[in-house]
Amino acid sequence: MPSARLSVVVTRRLPEPVEARMRDLFDVTLREDDAPMSREELARAMREADVIVPTLSDRIDAGLIAQASDRLKLIANYGAGVDHIDVNTARQHGILVSNTPGVLTDDTADMTMALILSVTRRLPEGLARMQSGEWQGWSPTALLGGRVAGRRLGILGMGRIGQAVAKRAAAFGMQVHYHNRRRLRPEIEEEHEATYWESLDQMVARMDVLSINCPHTPSTFHLMNARRLKLMKPEAVIVNTSRGEVIDENALTRMLRAGEIAGAGLDVYEHGTEINPRLRELKNVVLLPHMGSATVEGRIEMGEKVIINIKTFDDGHRPPDQVVPAML
Template sequence: MPHSKPLVIVTRKLPDPVETRMMELFQTRLNLCDAPMSQDQLAAAMREADVLVPTVTDRIDAALIEQAGERLKLIASFGTGVDHIDLRAAKARHITITNTPGVLTEDTADMTMALILAVPRRIVEGSALIRTGTWTGWSPTGMLGHRIHGKRLGIVGMGRIGTAVARRARGFGLSVHYHNRRRVHPELEEELEATYWDNLDQMVGRMDILSINCPHTPATYHLMNRRRLGLMQPHAYIVNTARGEVIDESALVEVLREKRIAGAGLDVYEHEPQVNPELLALDNAVLLPHMGSATIEGRRDMGERVIVNIRSFADGHTPPDRVVETMF
C-alpha cells in the first residue's frame, strides 16, 4: 500500500470503540451520520481508498468494482456474509475480500432459538393482547400454541451457526436433523444425536420446525421455493435468520396465508429493507428487523476482526479472514 497508514473509508457508523481504534491505527474516514452511501458515493470512496470497510447494506457489484481506483486493494467487510460483493469481479481486479466469521455465531444462534420458541408459543401475539388491553384473563383454551419438546428440528446448513443452533435445540428436547453440502464429522453427529439427510426434499417433508442457516449463494437462491414449501407439513414452522433470498418470499406468504404451514419466524427478508406488506398482515408470522447479530459484544468483535484483517494486509501478510470465491 502506498502509505505507512492506509486510507480506510468506512461506509456506516460503527461502535465508538471500533472507530476510535481505527482512527489510531489508520488514516480513517468515518460515516458519522450512518446514512447508507449511494452508489455514486461508494464509487467515489472506492476510487480514493486503500481499504473499503462496507457492510451488508452496500451492494458492491461488478460495475462498481470496475470503477475502483488502483489504490483499492482490500475490501474488509464488516459482517459474515459476502453475497453483497461480486467476488469474481474483485478477484479479476486483484482486490482481496475479508469478512468477520465466527464472531456472530452465538448471537445468531440465540436469536434462531428465540424464534423457534416464539412462533409455536405465539409469544408476540400474547404480548399484543396485553399491550392492546384486549386480554380478559386466563382461559383453559386461551392462546394455545404448540410444545417444542420432542419435535423434529431440521437445520438447513450445518455450519458454525447451524451447529450452535443444534446444541441449543438439544437442551430444549428437540430431535436434530440436518441437510448440508457435506456431512459433518461423525463425532459431532454423535454429540448432537443428529440425523443427516442427503435429500433436502425428504427432510423438509418430515420436520416439525425448519431452520434456515445456510449462506446466500447462487446455489441457495430460493432454495426454499414454492415446491419445497409445499412439501412442509401443515403443522410445521419455518425460521430464517440467514438471508432472505434463500426463501421465495411470495411463495412463503401464500402458504402462510392459506395455512398450509403453521407459521414462520423471520429476521431477514428477500428485498431488505422493504418487507412484503402481505407478511405484515399475517398473524402467524413473527417478524424481526435483521437483529440476529445485534449485540454490543458481537459488533465490537466484528470491528476487531476487521482491524486485524486490515493490519495483516497492510503488513504484507494474508489476512486471517480472507474470502475465497469457492467458499461461497
Template sequence: MPEMTRAANPRVPNPKVWVTRELPAAVMDRMEQLFHTSIHRGPAALTRDELAAAMAECDVLVPTVTDEIDADLIAGAGPALKLIANFGAGVNHIDLKAARARGIIVTNTPGVLTEDTADMTMALILSVPRRLAEGEKLVRSGEWKGWTPGGMLGHRIGGKALGILGMGRIGQAVARRARAFGLTIHYHNRHRLPKVVEAELQAQWHPNLDEMLSAIDILTIHTPRNPDSEGLIDAGRIALLRPHVYVINTSRGGIVDEAALIAALEGGRLAGAGLDVWQHEPQIDPRLLALPNVVMTPHMGSATFEGRLATGEKVITNIRMWADGHRPPDQVLEGWA
C-alpha cells in the same frame, strides 16, 4: 525461502480506509488512531455514487451487508484499492470474482456472531409455536381479560423434529441449543458432518433436502446466500412441508421465495414463521405484516454490543495484517460459500 505468511502485496503504511457505515464508537476511534480513516456517519447507507467515489480514492474499503459491491463498481475502483475488509461474515453482496480479477483481497469476520445468531434463532423457534408476539400484543392492547383454560394455546416444541438447512457454525450452535429443549435434530448440508460431530449433536443427515422437508416439524435456515441457495426454498419445496410446520429464517431473505411462503401461510398450509431477514430488505411485504402467526424482527440476529465490537476488532486485525504485507487471517478464498 520466502516467508509463508506474506502475501504478494507490499507494506502500506497508514492506509487510507473508507468505512461505509457508523460502527461502534470504540471501533471507529481505534480505526482513526491506526489508519487514515474516513467514516460515513448517519443512519442511511451510502448511495451508489457515493460508494463509487469512496472506492476511487481509498486503499481499503470497509463495507457492510447493505453495500452492494458489484462488478461495475469494482471495475471503476481506483488503483489504490487492494483490500475490501467486510464488516460481517456474509460476503454475498460483494462480487468476489470481479474482486479477484482486479487483485483485490476480500476479508470477512467469521465466527464472532455465531452464538448471537443462534440465540436469536432459538428465540424465534420458541416464540412462533408459543405465540409470544400475539400474547404480547394482546396484553398491550388492553383487551386481555385474564387467564382461561383455552386462552392463547400454542404448541410445545419438546419432541418435535427440527430440520436445519446448513450445518455450519451457526447451524451446529442452534442444534446444541435445540437438543436442550428436547428437539430431535435433522440436517441437510452439502457435505456430511464427521461422525463424531453427528454423535455429539445426535443429528441425522439427510442427503436429499426434499426428503428432510417432508419429515420435520420446524425448519430453520442457516445457509449462505449464493447462486446455489437463491430461491432454494421455493413454492415446490414449501409444498413439501406439512401444514403444522413452522419456518424460521435468520440467514438471508432471498433463500426463501417470499411470495410462496406468504401464499402458504395465508392458505393455512403452514402453521407460522419467524423471520429476521427479508427478500427485499428493508421493504417488507404488507401481507406478512397482516399475519398474526408470523414473528418478525428487524435483522437483529447478530445485534449485540459484544458481537459488534468483536466484528470490528476482526476488521482492524485484517487491515493491519494486510498493511504490514501479510496475508489477512480472514481472507475469503476461492470457492467460498
C-alpha cells in the same frame, strides 16, 4: 520517516470502541450518520481509499469495482456474508476481500431459538393483547401454543451457526436433523445427536420446525421454493435467520395465508427492507428487523476482526479472514 498510514473509508457507523481504534491505527474516514452510502459515494470511496469497510447494505458489484482506482487493495467487509460483493471481479482487479466469520455464531443461534419459541408459543399475540389492554385474565384455552420438546427440528445448513442451533435445540428436548452440502464427520453428528438427510425434500416433509442457516449463493437461491414449501407439514414452522433469498417469500406468504404452513419466524427478507405487505398482516408470523447479530459484544468483535484483517494486510501478509471465490 514513518510510512504513510493506510487510507480507510468506513461506509456505516460502527460501535464507538471500533471507530476509536480505527482512528488510532489508520487514516480513517468515518460515516457521520448511519444512512447507507449512495452508489456515487461508494464509487468515490473506491477511487480514493486503500481500503473500504462496507456492510451488507452496500452492494459492491462489477460495475462499482470497475470504477475503483489501482490504489484500492482491500475490501474488509464488516460481516460474515459476502453475497453483496462480487468477489470474483474483485480478485480479477487484484483487490482482496475479507470478512468476519465466527463472531456472530452464538448471537444468531440465540435468535433462531427465540424465533422458534416466539412462533410456537405465540408470544407476539400475547404481547399485542397486553399492549392493547384487551387481556381480561387467564383462560384454560387462550393463546394455546405448542411444546417444542420432542419436535423434529430440521436444520438447513449445518455450519457454525447450524451446529450452535443444534446444541440449543437439544437442550430444549428437540430432535435434531440436518441437510448440508457435505455430511458432517461421525463424531460431530454424535456430539449433536444429529440425523443426516441426503434428500432435502425428504427431510422437509418430515420436520416440525425448519431452520434456515445456509448462506445465499447461486445454488441456494429459492432453495425453499414453492414446490419444496408444499412438502412441509401443515402444522410445521419455518424460521430464517440466514439470508432472505433462500426462501421464495411470495410462495411462503401464500401458504401461510392459506394455512398450509402453521407459522414462520423471519429475521431476513428476500428483497431487503421491501417486505411483502401481506406478510406483515399475518398473526402466525414473527418479523424482526435483521437483528440476529445485534449484540454489543458481537458487533465489537466484528469490528476487531476487521481491524485485524486490515492491520495484517498493512503489514504485508494475507488477511486471516480472506475470502476467495473457491470458498463461495
